[in-house]
Amino acid sequence: MDIYILFNTLCMINLAVFDFDGTITRKDSFLGFIRFSHGTALFTGGFAIMSPYLLLWKLGILKNGNVKQRVFGWFFKGMDYGRFQELADRFKHRISRMERPDIMEKLKEHVLQGDQIIIISASVENWIRPWAKQQQIEMVAGTEIEVKNGVLTGRFSSDNCYGIEKVNRLIRLFPDLSSQRNNYHITAYGDSNGDKELLAYANKGHYVG
Template sequence: MKQNIAFFDFDGTITRRDSLFLFVKFLVGHRKFYWGILIHLHILLGYLMGVLKNSYAKERLSEYFFKGYEGKEFLIECEKFLTILKTTLKDSALERLYWHKQQGDKIVLVSASFEEYLIPLCRELQIDCIGTALEVKNAKLTGRFACANCYGKEKSIRIQNKYDLKDYAKIYAYGDSSGDKEMLALASIENRFYKFFK
């Protein structure tokens, strides 16, 4: 008998707030965070106005905040961030995730957020993780992405590169934004859940 598979977006779907800014504040402190946002305000406004792509704005910010960080130390901080990250999770989303577990389904977190701080959570929940990874050179972060930003069409590409969807009986997908539409389209209409969790 074939197993089912369920894909969950993270920010806004499973969480009550954006995890990236929360992580950056945790990593660099409030003062550097707000200063960084201020000096990159033109980029953020460009993104909000639709002039700049999500991936461009995000990579410029990640370069500012993460460039030069020791890779091993960064991963240690990501592990420490888990306690804070767990406080953002929606009970309704966790209940659904555990329902899938009881069904014996494979569960995959698919997010534009960084794998480095998502993996500790996924490890604890015993689910798979697909996200945006950060580039490391000479043991230090460059601030650039090691892969394409896992957003929009890239979510569908990454999923299909990792899983042969024909091997699964049912495909479920949960999302909350336009960046999830290609992932949602992988599931049949009755198994697509948009803004499902309160």
């Protein structure tokens, strides 16, 4: 083997990047958290009220992120942040029951190989992080919520972490990717259209839908 290639291989930074909903989990955690925090009756009633916006999204008139923020705001605007985070911490036990065994095996393989594990999701970071901490995963990038004076405003403080925003968030975590992309080997896992750009950016992109 050429000594230059060998040196580059040994110095390569290996990243394993996982989408969350539908990839690590079998179900959508955004919907799951709303049901968990508000109960089935309010969950059903809330989505009935939100149904016109959901229809406009399905018709392509409204963007995914806009509708998602409206739904989030309807359920969580005005909630005390401490209460919200308490619910998010408790939700990790529900997430554990939603795990996909095949992807959890892949995740463990990457850990054993010494790869850096990153979760990048369109879901809200607050309920992903407690579960990730149980798995010794420190790097999580997701949609961020806006809090003022200890209360949720119902808005997001970041762009919806979907599509190209997933690549942007990965580069924010590893700024050297912008100028030294060849120093990184990225393996990515996703299950939906929102992961296409991330899978294309990776050296190895795995569609697991």
